[in-house]
Amino acid sequence: MIKNTANPIFSSYEKKDALYDEIFDENDEVRDVYKKLFELYSGLSSNDFGTLNEKAKATFFNQGITFQVYSDAKAQEKIFPFDLFPRIIDATEWETIEKGVLQRSKALNLFLHDVYHDKKIIKEGIVPLDLISSSSNYLQSMMGIDPPGGIYNHISGTDLIKHSDGHYYVLEDNIRCPSGVSYVMCNRNALKKALFGVFNHYDIHTVTDYAENLLEILESVKPNGVDIPTVVVITPGIYNSAYYEHSYLAKTIGIELVEGRDLFVENDFVYMKTISGPKRVDVIYRRIDDTFLDPLEFRSDSAIGVPGLFAAYKKGNVTIVNAPGTGVADDKAIYTYMPDIIKYYLDEEPILKNVHTYHCSREDDLKYVLENIDKLVIKPVDEAGGYGISIGNKLTKEEIKQVQEVIKKEPRKYIAQPIMSLSVHATFIEDENSFEQRHVDLRTFTLLGNQKDFVLKGGLTRVALKKGNLIVNSSQGGGSKDTWILKNK
Known part of the structure; x- marks a missing residue:
């Protein structure tokens, strides 16, 4: 452990050699991409930075940029924590990331088409049938349905970490309703102010082009026979933890934000209620979980869905983005097979590495996991937001026993991975009024359309604000940074 004193605001920065620090190299020198930024920040004292931090928080507060931490004893809206020291990724490094996440998104789209049609990958023994049929996100009602443009996962969020070996690894694929892109754009605006x-x-890439590319993608998957589609965002409502994002995206894209009660189905077409009368809706960017979309098809108690929506979808009269049933492909058990899935559908080797994963439905894997929980991260296959995760080396003996019992009751529901050493980044900690190392990951955003694909040149760098914590999700108290992708010189 050493202290760097070359810069006033880093005077008490403790660099732990066991961790991969993205600012400082192994010789405690500032890495090349950060040298100019480090120099620019050198004129600021900790108090100056604290003042700027308050200014950024005020920007977020005034715009209503909030989220909700459900684990709090009292649920309440909070300002999204934002750190003013950006993360920088050079052009060469980003090129690999971009190609890798696009490769995964394309392979997953082909996988989804296959499991809802011929199931060739199952028949050939590459992915087990019971893994698909037992997935809580597999929708039998999607069998044989061909979504417009052949796209299932129009929007994918791929979570990456940089390990202590300096390489990026994929932690998971999110293709149900991936969230967080609004914070990418808001972070950039806040830092500029x-x-x-x-x-x-x-010379960095913009992130404000996401909205126009998303609209183009949404319009490209319009139903047949539609010239100029009407596109809407459907939200569960103002009490949803991601409501800010829903409203922000609708406003930024320039489309209507609706709730289920604003839509109705007639003769298998979807209409929006307006003051001028009903207006046909052609594309729905949904931020509602599958089973709540249509009370006539799924959960009859859903008050946020649209009766008859799925029937209209099956007839090809409306496009739902992302398609219902995509969750079967971001089941963390399927993640185990991603290298095989990429090879099978694309005949390519994976560009980005998977973290070695044990699936507890396999007898040998289960035995290893139960005997080595203290060395592993245990994750439920169908949860998101960091919920349900157990980090073995943080557990007491009694807690380990409890996790063992939970796994043994439902092995299919759990995977385990080695405790990866996430890279760390300099982060301003308000309580200490100084910079400290904090673990980070990166969520990228990929769009697949009928005529084009797009990867946002930036992403959501999420920060575990609690010292030593490896869980970066905002729902678990994490924050974020602006992510700069350098242009080629």
């Missing part, structure tokens, strides 16, 4: 001058010294 607080520290506009720093942008003059770096």
Whole structure:
């Protein structure tokens, strides 16, 4: 453990050599991509930075940029924590990431078409049938349905970590209703307002082009026979933890934000209620879980869905983005087979590595997991937001026993992975009024359309604000940073 004193605001920065620090190299020198930024920030004291931090928080507060931590004793809206020291990824590194996440998204789309049609990958013994049929996200009602443009996962969020070996690994694929992209754009705006001058010294890609590309993708998968589609975002409502994002995206894209009660189905077509009368809706970007979409098809107690929506979808009269049933492919048990899935459908080797994963439905894997919980991260296959995760080396002996019992009751529901050493990044900690190392990951956003694909040149760098914590999700108290992708020189 050493202390770097070359910069006033880093005077108490403790660098642990066992961790991969993205700012400082193994010789405690500032990495090349950060040298200019480090120099620009050197004129600021900790108090100066604290003042700028308050300014950024005020920006978020005034815009209503909030989220909800359900694990809190009292659920309440909170300002999304944002750190003013950006993460920088050079062009060469980003090129690999971009190709890798696009490869995964395309392979997953082909996988989804296959499991809802011929099931060739199952018949050939590459992915077990029981893994598909036992998935809580597999929708039998999607069998044989061909979504417009042949796209299932129009929007994918791929979570990456940088390990201590300096390489990126995929932690998981999110293709049900991946969230967080609004914070990517808001982070950029907040940083520009607080520290506009720093942008003059770096040539970085914009992130504000996401909205126009998303609209183009949404319009490209319109139903047959539609010239100019009407596109809407459907939200569960204002009490949803991601409501800010739903409203932000609708406003930024320039489309209507609706709830289930604003839509109705007549003769297998979907209409929106307006003051001028009913208006046909052609594409629905949904932020509602599958089983709540249509009370006539799925959960009869759903008050946020649209009766008859799925019948209209099956007839090809409306496009739902992402398609219902995509959750079977981001089941963490399927993640285990991603290298095989990529090879099978694309005849390519994976560009990005998987983290070695044990699936507890396999007898040998289960035995290993139960005997080595203290060395593993245990994850439920169908949860999101960091919920239900157990990090073995943080558990007491009694807690380990409890996790063992839970796994033994439902082995299919759990996977386990080695405790990876997520890279760390300098993060301003308000309580200490100084910079400290904090673990980070990266969520990228990929769009698949009928005529084009798009990967946002940026992403959501999520920060575990609690010291030593490896869980970065905002729902677990994490924050975020602006992510800069450098242009090729």
